[in-house]
Amino acid sequence: MCLTGPVAQRGEIRSAAASNLSSPREQLPLQAALFTASGPAAPKEPVMHLDDAAELRRRYTGESRSGAKAELRRLPIGDPLIPRSSGDQEFLEAEVLRGLLEYPSTYTTRPFRVLRVIPQPTGMTIRFAADADADGLTDFVAWGLFPAGGEDDMRGIPGLRLVYAGHNRMDLGLLGTHARVRLEGVPSTSWREIEAVRQRAAGDAGETAPFRHPELTLGERAFTQRHSWLVEARRGTAALGSALLRRLGLFRTAADWHDMAGYTKYSDTFAFRMTFTKEMLTSHGEFLRQLTEPDCGIPVVQRMAACSCATGGTDCRLYLASQPPYEGRVELQFATSWDCSAGEIVEVLRYAGSPESEIARYVPLRPGLACRHDREIHGRTLQFLQGLAGSRRAQRAEVAPTGSAGRGTR
Ligand SMILES: [Zn+2]
Ligand SMILES: [Zn+2]
Numbered sequence: 540m541c542l543t544g545p546v547a548q549r550g551e552i553r554s555a556a557a558s559n560l561s562s563p564r565e566q567l568p569l570q571a572a573l574f575t576a577s578g579p580a581a582p583k584e585p586v587m588h589l590d591d592a593a594e595l596r597r598r599y600t601g602e603s604r605s606g607a608k609a610e611l612r613r614l615p616i617g618d619p620l621i622p623r624s625s626g627d628q629e630f631l632e633a634e635v636l637r638g639l640l641e642y643p644s645t646y647t648t649r650p651f652r653v654l655r656v657i658p659q660p661t662g663m664t665i666r667f668a669a670d671a672d673a674d675g676l677t678d679f680v681a682w683g684l685f686p687a688g689g690e691d692d693m694r695g696i697p698g699l700r701l702v703y704a705g706h707n708r709m710d711l712g713l714l715g716t717h718a719r720v721r722l723e724g725v726p727s728t729s730w731r732e733i734e735a736v737r738q739r740a741a742g743d744a745g746e747t748a749p750f751r752h753p754e755l756t757l758g759e760r761a762f763t764q765r766h767s768w769l770v771e772a773r774r775g776t777a778a779l780g781s782a783l784l785r786r787l788g789l790f791r792t793a794a795d796w797h798d799m800a801g802y803t804k805y806s807d808t809f810a811f812r813m814t815f816t817k818e819m820l821t822s823h824g825e826f827l828r829q830l831t832e833p834d835c836g837i838p839v840v841q842r843m844a845a846c847s848c849a850t851g852g853t854d855c856r857l858y859l860a861s862q863p864p865y866e867g868r869v870e871l872q873f874a875t876s877w878d879c880s881a882g883e884i885v886e887v888l889r890y891a892g893s894p895e896s897e898i899a900r901y902v903p904l905r906p907g908l909a910c911r912h913d914r915e916i917h918g919r920t921l922q923f924l925q926g927l928a929g930s931r932r933a934q935r936a937e938v939a940p941t942g943s944a945g946r947g948t949r
Contacts, residue, residue, distance in 0.1 A: 596620045599835045601655035601788030610657060621835050622660040624781045627716035632663060633773065633780025634696040635684065635711075635720055636787075640801030640809060641694075642683035645675060646887050646924065648897040650790040650799050652676055654724065658785035665784075667724035671892025674931045677729040680722065681737055684711065686749050689758035690765050697759040697770075701750045704730055714755065732935040739938050772806035776867030782837050783809055783869070786830075793829045795819040797876070797884050797901040810870035816884075817875055818903050820848075823857055826871070838862035839869055879910035883917045890921055 587595075593607040599621060600607065614622060624632055639651040649668040657664040667676055686695040698714040709722045709730070734750060741748040747756045755763070763770055790799060796813035804810060815821065823846060830836050839859040846855040853875040861867050876884065881902055888898045910917070 592620055595835055597788070598792045598829070599786040599789045600658065601653070601791060602657060603655075606655075606657065610659065613659075615660065618660060619834070621658050621782075621785050623778070624658070624661070624663070624785070627713055627718040628661060629781040630774055630777040631696070631699075631711075631713045631716075631718035631720055632784050633777040634699075635665070636780045636784040636809060637773070637803055638679075638684045638696060639784075640803050640811070642679050644798065644800035645672075645679070646798060646891045646893075646920070647672075648791075648797070648888060648893040648901060650787050651801070652679075653787050656785060656787050662719050662721070663785065664721040664723060667722065669724055669892075671890075672928070673726040673729040674733070674928065674935070675891075676725060677733045678931060680709070680725060680730070681733040685737075686756075686759055686762075687737075688762070690761035693758065693762035693766075697763055698755060699749065700752070704734075732939055735938040736934055769806055776807045776809075776865075779837070779861050779865040779867040779869070780809055782865065786835070786837065789829060793826050794821040795901050796821070797888065797898075804868075804870065807866070808868040808870055810872065812872040812874060814874040814876050816881060816902060817878060819901055820873065820875055823848075823855060823871070823873055827857065827859075838865065842868075877912075878905075878908045879912065880917065881905070881908060883920065886918075887920050887924065890924060 589608055589611060592611055593604055596602065596611065597604065597607040602610065611620065614620075623629075639653075642651075645652050647668060647670055649670075652667045652670065653665055654668040655666045657666070670676075682695065684695055685699050685701075686693060686697045688694050696713075700712050700714050702710040702712040702719065704710075704725075705727055707724060707727050709725050711720045711722065712718060734748075737750070738748045746758060749756055749759070790811060790813070794813055794815075796815050797819070798814040800812045800814075802810045802812070813821075823844070827839075827841065831839055839861050841857055842860045843858040844856070846857075847853070848855060855873040857871040857873075859869040859871065861869065881904055884902050885898055885904065888902070889895075
């Protein structure tokens with residue numbers, strides 16, 4: 540399997556990058572200079588050293604230092620530090636982000652479990668964190684990304700297919716296109732189980748499981764015909780969705796939340812909800828500054844803000860509109876958790892497999908936090924997660940009685 544798309548697509552990216560250079564915001568001397576520092580093309584521009592460029596890029600991607608440098612060295616001259624995608628590839632990436640935002644919250648210290656993204660001119664890789672909740676991750680891929688439902692209740696990405704699965708890696712493709720997204724860190728055993736669960740569920744319902752089906756399923760066809768306007772609208776905001784996914788790492792490096800969730804609104808809004816303890820609440824303005832940073836950020840402007848920081852509020856929102864060449868909106872929510880919840884938050888993150896060092900970074904523990912709540916208020920999240928894990932195990936054991944369903948995943 541090759542992640543590189545058709546040559547024509549590469550051409551589109553170059554011309555897009557070239558046209559960007561004519562707009563004031565997109566004057567990107569640093570990027571141009573990075574790759575032409577020794578040539579005559581940019582003698583008066585400031586030169587960004589490869590090390591500095593890699594440091595900047597990895598703030599947005601979460602890549603390792605050496606990984607970011609290797610990717611930068613491979614970039615065509617003139618491409619931004621984080622290259623833009625295009626066409627079907629861009630659409631698939633935006634749909635993957637939509638899947639991440641719409642699937643229920645995951646309780647990890649990584650944004651939607653994502654450890655790093657590796658954006659390339661014609662493809663991308665998403666590396667998931669190795670936490671303890673393998674079944675939660677494969678449930679997300681199977682139900683949150685792959686399509687389910689039909690004409691009026693389609694979820695996931697219509698036309699998404701499995702190109703390869705094995706060795707804790709999956710390559711996803713969009714039917715009838717060259718678009719590909721590689722997922723790394725998806726445990727193969729857990730994936731085989733959930734694929735069997737979905738195959739059986741589809742069989743029981745007289746439907747076709749989408750994973751390897753060579754054409755659109757009846758449900759997918761019915762949905763895309765009836766809601767073609769929605770698919771078109773999502774294509775209109777695909778550039779923004781793809782750009783956000785390619786910068787998902789910023790939601791970790793620039794904000795000290797202990798829980799992150801998301802949602803989408805209408806067909807054009809990508810929304811991120813970050814929850815902080817009071818001590819760790821990230822400055823909204825500082826986050827926005829990094830999100831819109833000229834070399835690696837995205838051009839968005841604040842249309843409206845509902846900030847209650849000054850009055851001790853617990854839920855602030857920024858409403859952002861993207862600027863050309865992007866279309867669509869971004870919503871950022873900065874929520875604050877109760878002081879007395881800190882112990883519970885730590886328990887939940889530990890249970891879900893987040894490393895101790897990560898937990899300690901985002902949840903400062905102070906002794907003697909006063910709690911005025913009824914006892915039943917706390918501890919529910921952990922119970923909920925334990926129940927969910929139990930039902931996942933039972934569901935998988937049903938379809939794989941001789942398989943690995945007895946293994947001790949919580
Ligand atoms: Zn605020
Ligand atoms: Zn309390």
